[in-house]
Amino acid sequence: MSSTWELKEKSQGELKTTVEGDVWQKAQKKAFKKLAKKVNLPGFRPGQAPEALVKKHISSQNILMEAIDEVAGEALTAGITEHDLELVARPSLDIDSIDEEKVTFKFLVTVKPEVKLGQYKGLEIVKDDTTVTDEDVNAEITRLQERFADLVLKEEGTVENGDTAVIDFEGFKDGVAFEGGKAEAYPLVIGSGSFIPGFEEQLIGMKSEETKDINVTFPENYQAEDLAGAPVVFKITVHDIKAKELPEANDELVKQAEIKDVETLEAYKEYSRKNLETAKVQQSENKFESDILTAITENAEVEIPEVMVEEETDNLVRDFAQRLQSQGFSLDQFKQITGQSDESIREEMGKDAFNKVKVRLVLEAIAAEEKIEISEEDVNAEIERIANMYGMETEKVRSLVSADAVSYDLRIRKALELVKESVGK
Template sequence: MKATWEKIEKNKVVLNVEVDAEQVAVALDKAFKKVAAKANIPGFRKGKVPRQIFEAKFGVESLYQDALDILLPEVYVQAVEESSIEPVDRPDVEIEQFGKGQALIFKATVIVKPEVQLGEYKGLEVEQKADAVSEDEIAEELKRLQQRHAELVVLEEGTAENGDIAVIDFEGFVDGVPFEGGKGESHSLELGSGSFIPGFEEQVVGLAKGEEKDVNVTFPEEYHSEELKGKEAVFKVTVRDIKRKNLPELDDEFAKDVSEFDTLDEFKQDIVTRLQERKQKSNEQELESSLVEKAAANAEVEVPEAMITTEVEQMYTEFGNRLQMQGMDLAMYLQFTGQDEATVKQQMRTDAARRVRNNLVIEAIAKAESISASEEEINEELERLSSQYQRSTDELRAILSANGSLDTLQNDLTSRKTIAFLVENSKAVEVA
């Protein structure tokens, strides 16, 4: 096989590939065996028809597509490896010659990973924030813990307020006609959470148990349902129950109930320690992100749309996984927010482009500084994962190798080392 390539645009190349006739013949043989196993020819059992009789009846051309399907993926990958290019999208293949007794000649136009022209990335100035914890932050953490451990009490008298849980029946109508998905019974809605259509929760505030009300809302223009976008709707709402959070007192008993400490003072000191650790980690991550952003801003690189689209898909999948961990799925999220998949993905494009650009710059810095993850560092990471997932390092290595994730692991470790290099070579400016 012969493969050459030429750049036709900034991030686009054309592979010119020639595959010898012998390989084409092998592919045609495999195609024949595949097709003959299903061919129905009188006088022959399936899979037993001679090649010359098959070709006489159907023509050798009937094997061409199957042969190409067998041959192209293999030789394309080989051509990419020989040419040392890095495609980031599927190729556009044009067959120039293919047939029995002939060489296969084709062109593959493909988008490749862009070149990065690095700018300044050493000696970058970044703000280094203090790790001190304020009294307001301690109070906010205690308030959050109060909310988490609050007792829900059914309100027999009075009206619903923000922060209450209203248990409601509802049915929505547009132009007097009920619509699909607009009805619910005994639905628990935290008022002020913003989980329903804008304007809905505000109109439930002030209602008492057993009270009914017509709630008037307008669906957002970007709502996921085409039939409801921008439409005015009326929800007939009945309040079944109102539940209010009864916050526990902040005293020693509270500390005993929610921690291993006997006094509130001891518990507060532990909160300070944990908040400091959290803030330190957050500040470190912020510093690293700032350095990467600055290094990327100083570099020149044209990110292909194909890479951004791929990153958006990855981000959307990650978002769905996070929702599942919170007990929600994407369909439910889209319904609650009044958005559709295309809208959410469009919102992700800016961050996706930034992530791709930053990753390309980190990769370029690693190459310029000869930074890479050593085998020892890979083994150390496998040891850490082994402890986390309770599986042997050999088993983890085999799993990662089988699904192609071992290279990803190595790349992640290399990225971490590169970011650490940026931190070591930066100039920190302390701020309050």
């Protein structure tokens, strides 16, 4: 077999592989025998008729087409090996030329893209301050007060941000009421963002028993196609207006929270400070890592094939659906509640998918550039760590996760750690 490889744009290329000689002749003979078994001739059992007689009933074209199946896979593998290609998608096959002497396959192949690394060492990135202030702690106390606040009817005044307005509403498009746009005595928390943009804001300043029309526009990606992007009018009547009445911040309030070993206001302050410190350190570390990944990907050049982004988007949508299911929701229910469509969800996740693919490719390139290797001992130690983390037997972990996958993950993590350790140096 012989082959040629031509890389074109967006990591796609044309791999031509020619099969001839004994390999092609054997493939045709095998194809003929397979087809011969399907030929029924009077006086002969299937597959027992003389070869010369059977040949009259099988066209050479059929034999050639059947022979393609015998060697196409082998031809592709040979071409991939010869040119050291790393495929990222299933190739498409075309026949460039074919006769009884030889066949030339033309595979349209998408390969792993080349990454041109920019600066990835000595980046000037600073971690965020993780100091917890008294204001931070006081904000936690306020949140605790709001958690146990009472809703008190406002005898006077107007709707303000944070109030709960009990309303009747009905929506109209082009003067006609639309389905699902009506409710009575609905308790709406102003500022919650639970209604479409512009709705809640226009209730601010209304008085009890006041009625007015408000104009809003549904989002372009709203699930109901007849309402997506449409301007509508809602007729609103405000009935009760309720405001939060915060309880006093004291030991009794803290006891209501039923936090283990925390029964006084001072203890709650210390508890909150420790939690905030832990959260701030984690947030700082996450942002530090995110800033690093942003920097190294922006500094690198790579043309990512669309198929890699689509595949990653599929993974993200599937993972998202599984997370929803674990919470007792389906993806269809999520779309109904949020007004999003399959297309809008994929579009939103596609941006994240592109970034994830680029990060992965850049870290792979750094690992290759730095000649990072993972030993068998490294893999075994990681499998043992996973087993201990989840309380599983190591052999069970090995049956669930391949050593290659563990090795790959460790290599990527080591590449990232190398970049982190070089920051500011």
